Amino acid sequence: MAEEWIGTHTDMFAKGEGVSFAITLRETKKLVGSIGLEISKEHSRAELGYWIGKLFWGQGFATEAARALLHHGFQVLNLHRIYAHHLTRNPASGRVMAKLGMSHEGKLRQHMMKWDVFEDVEVWGVLRGDTSHIASADFSPGVDSVSSRLNDCKH
Numbered sequence: 001m002a003e004e005w006i007g008t009h010t011d012m013f014a015k016g017e018g019v020s021f022a023i024t025l026r027e028t029k030k031l032v033g034s035i036g037l038e039i040s041k042e043h044s045r046a047e048l049g050y051w052i053g054k055l056f057w058g059q060g061f062a063t064e065a066a067r068a069l070l071h072h073g074f075q076v077l078n079l080h081r082i083y084a085h086h087l088t089r090n091p092a093s094g095r096v097m098a099k100l101g102m103s104h105e106g107k108l109r110q111h112m113m114k115w116d117v118f119e120d121v122e123v124w125g126v127l128r129g130d131t132s133h134i135a136s137a138d139f140s141p142g143v144d145s146v147s148s149r150l151n152d153c154k155h
């Protein structure tokens with residue numbers, strides 16, 4: 001299943017429909033998690049998604065990686081909007097999105113079925129012109145060092 005998922009990345013990257021990165025420890029290159037953008041070129045927007053291995057939770061990895069990816073999305077990919085969603089019962093992910101300076105845009109009631117249970121979903125977003133994500137980001141000199149931790153998934 002994982003191989004199938006990873007296998008979709010090359011094609012998406014080639015078509016400009018997505019970018020995926022491995023999140024690794026700077027020193028050892030150990031895999032911590034993954035992060036990516038699923039791009040809609042037509043609407044100049046992308047959906048941010050990420051996961052962090054349980055062993056590494058609570059150390060700021062999701063926030064640090066997502067901050068670098070927002071920067072990449074707006075500055076390099078020239079996107080207009082980046083949004084993300086998380087299950088309502090996973091507030092840690094909402095906290096990450098709030099720390100990024102994303103705005104909470106609403107709740108989609110029973111939007112997803114997971115393991116036979118309908119789950120509420122929270123939606124967050126940020127626009128290119130918003131300053132909230134910039135104010136919340138420490139781009140100096142962080143972005144270069146953070147970006148160096150985001151190793152391209154060998155597209």
Ligand SMILES: CC(C)(COP(=O)(O)OP(=O)(O)OC[C@H]1O[C@@H](n2cnc3c(N)ncnc32)[C@H](O)[C@@H]1OP(=O)(O)O)[C@@H](O)C(=O)NCCC(=O)NCCS
Nearest residue numbers: 049050051052057058059060061062063085091092093095
């Ligand atoms: C959500 C997830 C990505 C967090 O990764 P992480 O690297 O631990 O995140 P960070 O350390 O950057 O930040 C976590 C924040 O949530 C907070 N938090 C943790 N548990 C929480 C809870 N139950 N309620 C509210 N906040 C919580 C932490 O205190 C921290 O905030 P702080 O810096 O203000 O203290 C990780 O738990 C995960 O991979 N979950 C499963 C997949 C998922 O939900 N993906 C998101 C879909 S886009």
